[in-house]
Amino acid sequence: MAAPALAIEGISKxxxxxxxxxxxxxxxxxxxxxALIGPNGAGKTTLVNxxxxxxxxxxxxxxxxxxxxxxxxxxxxxxxxxxxxxxxSSLFPSLTVAENxxxxxxxxxxxxxxLWGRVxxxxxxxxxxxxxxxxLGLLELARKRVADLPYGxxxxxxxxxxxxxxxxxxxxxxxxxxxxxxxxxxxxxLLLRLPEALTILVIEHDMSLVxxxxxxxxxxxxxxxxxxxxxxxxxxxxxxxxxxxxxRSHG
Amino acid sequence: MAVLDRDxxxxxxxxxxxxxxxxxxxxxxxxxxxxxxxxxxxxxLGTQVMIQVAxxxxxxxxLGYGGIxxxxxxxxxxxxxxxxxxxxxxxxxxPLSGLAVAACIGALTGxxxxxxxxxxxxxxxxxxxxxxxxxxxxxxxxxxxxPITGGAxxxxxxxxxxxxxxxxxxxxGRTAYxxxxxVVAFVFIICKLVVNSPFGLAVRGMRDNPVRMRMLGVNVTxxxxxxxxxxxALAAMAGGLSAQVTKLVGLDSxxxxxxxxALVMLILGGAGRLYGAIVGATVxxxxxxxxxxxxxxxxxxAVGGVLILAVRFAPQGIVGLIADWSQRLGWVRR
Ligand SMILES: Nc1ncnc2c1ncn2[C@@H]1O[C@H](COP(=O)(O)OP(=O)(O)OP(=O)(O)O)[C@@H](O)[C@H]1O
Ligand SMILES: [Mg+2]
Numbered sequence: 144m145a146a147p148a149l150a151i152e153g154i155s156k157x158x159x160x161x162x163x164x165x166x167x168x169x170x171x172x173x174x175x176x177x178a179l180i181g182p183n184g185a186g187k188t189t190l191v192n193x194x195x196x197x198x199x200x201x202x203x204x205x206x207x208x209x210x211x212x213x214x215x216x217x218x219x220x221x222x223x224x225x226x227x228x229x230x231x232s233s234l235f236p237s238l239t240v241a242e243n244x245x246x247x248x249x250x251x252x253x254x255x256x257x258l259w260g261r262v263x264x265x266x267x268x269x270x271x272x273x274x275x276x277x278x279l280g281l282l283e284l285a286r287k288r289v290a291d292l293p294y295g296x297x298x299x300x301x302x303x304x305x306x307x308x309x310x311x312x313x314x315x316x317x318x319x320x321x322x323x324x325x326x327x328x329x330x331x332x333l334l335l336r337l338p339e340a341l342t343i344l345v346i347e348h349d350m351s352l353v354x355x356x357x358x359x360x361x362x363x364x365x366x367x368x369x370x371x372x373x374x375x376x377x378x379x380x381x382x383x384x385x386x387x388x389x390x391r392s393h394g
Numbered sequence: 395m396a397v398l399d400r401d402x403x404x405x406x407x408x409x410x411x412x413x414x415x416x417x418x419x420x421x422x423x424x425x426x427x428x429x430x431x432x433x434x435x436x437x438x439l440g441t442q443v444m445i446q447v448a449x450x451x452x453x454x455x456x457l458g459y460g461g462i463x464x465x466x467x468x469x470x471x472x473x474x475x476x477x478x479x480x481x482x483x484x485x486x487x488x489p490l491s492g493l494a495v496a497a498c499i500g501a502l503t504g505x506x507x508x509x510x511x512x513x514x515x516x517x518x519x520x521x522x523x524x525x526x527x528x529x530x531x532x533x534x535x536x537x538x539x540x541p542i543t544g545g546a547x548x549x550x551x552x553x554x555x556x557x558x559x560x561x562x563x564x565x566x567g568r569t570a571y572x573x574x575x576x577v578v579a580f581v582f583i584i585c586k587l588v589v590n591s592p593f594g595l596a597v598r599g600m601r602d603n604p605v606r607m608r609m610l611g612v613n614v615t616x617x618x619x620x621x622x623x624x625x626x627a628l629a630a631m632a633g634g635l636s637a638q639v640t641k642l643v644g645l646d647s648x649x650x651x652x653x654x655x656a657l658v659m660l661i662l663g664g665a666g667r668l669y670g671a672i673v674g675a676t677v678x679x680x681x682x683x684x685x686x687x688x689x690x691x692x693x694x695x696a697v698g699g700v701l702i703l704a705v706r707f708a709p710q711g712i713v714g715l716i717a718d719w720s721q722r723l724g725w726v727r728r
Contacts, residue, residue: 195609221611233609235602238595241409246599250610255596255617258588258624262595263410273398273406282402285409308610 146209148173148312148342154193154203156186156366163189164200165366171312171342178353179346180377181363182386187346188230190363191314194344195227196220207312221250224311228304228318230346232297236290240281240300243289244272247307271307279303279333294321302333313337315345319352331355354378362386412590419582422672426575430568437567443679444574445636448581449652450659450671452628455585457657458666459594460621461601462512463519465653466527467629469507470500472648473530474630479549479643480542487555493577493634500630504623512618515604524650531648548644549637563639570639577635581628585668588624597621601666658697662704664711673712 149171156164163186171177179187192198194205196217204213207223215223235243245262248271249255262268276282281299289297298321305313318334319327331352337343347353353360353374360377362369364386370377377383429440449471456462474496481492511522534543543549556562561569588594596617600607604614637643646652655678663674681700685693708715 197605197609216613218608218611218613221609227609229606229609233603233606235599235606237602238598239409239411241406242411242595242598245410246595246607247610249592249595250607250612254592255612256620257592258620259591261412261590262592263407263412263590265592268592269407269410270398270403272409273403276406277398277402282405285406304606304610 178357186366226305226310227314230316446675448632456625466523468652469527470626470629471633474633475637475647478634478637482552496634497627501627504626508619508622664714
């Protein structure tokens with residue numbers, strides 16, 4: 144059997160005495176659409192930080208396509224096909240949208256070390272950026288500075304950035320956060336159109352989006368996996384309703 | 395996916411900022427040429443301006459574009475000055491190879507100190523760069539180093555051969571002037587090339603958001619070290635130039651004041667736009683010179699006053715102010 148795209152084995156993370164992640168295990172086969180849900184402060188973002196390498200786990204192992212990446216620098220993990228978005232948009236505010244996306248293409252092709260030539264005359268950067276912006280319907284924004292964009296559009300640019308990397312595994316930290324309801328449909332369409340071979344781990348509070356996108360769901364509560372199952376399992380699980388769905392739907 | 399047409403690609407290409415060489419770039423050099431013919435009295439001052447322009451440009455590359463908060467850039471300047479001086483004393487008096495040696499030493503300094511400094515960010519970088527420059531300054535003055543650096547007396551008594559074997563350095567500073575202008579043009583063109591390159595875009599990305607850069611798979615520290623080396627090489631060329639035209643290398647070429655002044659020049663002119671370095675250095679050196687001529691004791695007041703005014707009314711620097719206004723008046727489009 145092929146190695147899972149992403150395998151997490153017994154990951155724990157302590158901040159001083161605070162145990163933010165406790166013995167989390169998770170395995171995503173290639174092409175999985177896996178959602179991670181849980182109340183605020185459950186440790187979802189922390190897990191994404193651990194997988195992407197911005198945080199080092201206190202114990203446990205992480206493997207990408209069967210390769211142990213637990214001690215690999217974050218940028219090396221990206222080289223192995225891992226990409227992520229951030230819960231709070233993380234872009235290059237003083238650069239234009241084209242430059243933001245162009246930077247991702249540049250990084251993917253290893254052009255960021257080139258001291259000669261011009262960005263504008265590299266077809267793989269300019270044409271790649273044009274094609275991606277067109278397919279996302281963002282062409283109009285190409286010349287705008289990211290700092291001048293409304294938050295909703297920044298979220299879409301952030302998705303463009305990770306798609307430019309053509310990752311094998313994609314971690315999305317609350318992609319719909321900050322999006323107007325009307326834009327959420329467009330986001331869902333976009334995510335549903337992504338290549339089948341792409342493995343996706345998505346954190347999201349918007350349950351309608353989760354139920355339509357994900358095949359399996361892991362529920363994280365106080366740093367621990369409470370349960371994992373198919374969408375139907377999770378919808379039917381009364382405990383999940385109590386800790387999460389219940390409290391949400393009242394609000 | 396729909397087929398891309400030319401117009402779409404070109405429209406997106408326009409989204410990538412360009413810093414092309416245009417007629418505006420020739421203005422400072424035209425101005426410098428005019429000065430040669432109409433204000434020959436000020437040639438030595440003009441040469442000082444050009445040394446500072448070259449140095450400020452190198453700082454702009456690291457600080458303005460790359461966000462490396464270097465308060466110790468004088469380390470490169472001084473290393474370059476001593477390298478050029480020692481080269482002229484012991485190896486050859488040929489000036490261009492002297493500058494090349496200075497540039498190599500500057501790049502090497504960046505390569506050695508960069509990995510130490512650039513893992514940190516912000517205030518730590520300020521302190522580390524400052525500490526390295528201070529250590530070098532002290533080191534140059536130790537008795538162990540005195541046989542090499544000349545200690546407090548510095549290096550002197552070396553000759554500089556004619557440029558290209560043809561133009562010898564004269565008493566009036568004419569050759570020194572043209573030579574400096576050539577070096578500044580070289581430094582400026584290198585800066586433009588770097589800024590326009592894919593690496594240059596990555597540098598601006600690292601200034602804006604280093605974490606995102608890492609998450610794009612870029613080895614941020616390694617790229618910053620490269621930038622530090624390039625900037626260091628150019629700063630060392632400025633130092634080497636200073637050594638060659640003044641035929642003297644003193645401890646003051648490693649003094650903190652040189653770093654501080656360059657920072658003031660960038661604030662005055664505007665950081666992260668190259669032209670700011672040119673305008674800032676010119677205004678700073680000319681102003682200091684005039685103010686000192688009028689009142690040799692209190693001239694720093696004038697410089698301080700102008701700096702306060704600039705920070706208050708032109709926080710983006712003089713060039714930033716001009717760019718703002720020309721945009722508002724519709725001279726250029728964004
Ligand atoms: N660097 C840190 N140092 C100390 N505590 C931290 C750190 N980062 C996160 N925490 C704590 O860890 C817990 C989990 O945080 P995390 O951001 O992972 O939650 P989350 O599930 O993503 O929440 P949300 O739904 O609000 O985004 C929180 O209690 C938070 O305060
Ligand atoms: Mg979170």
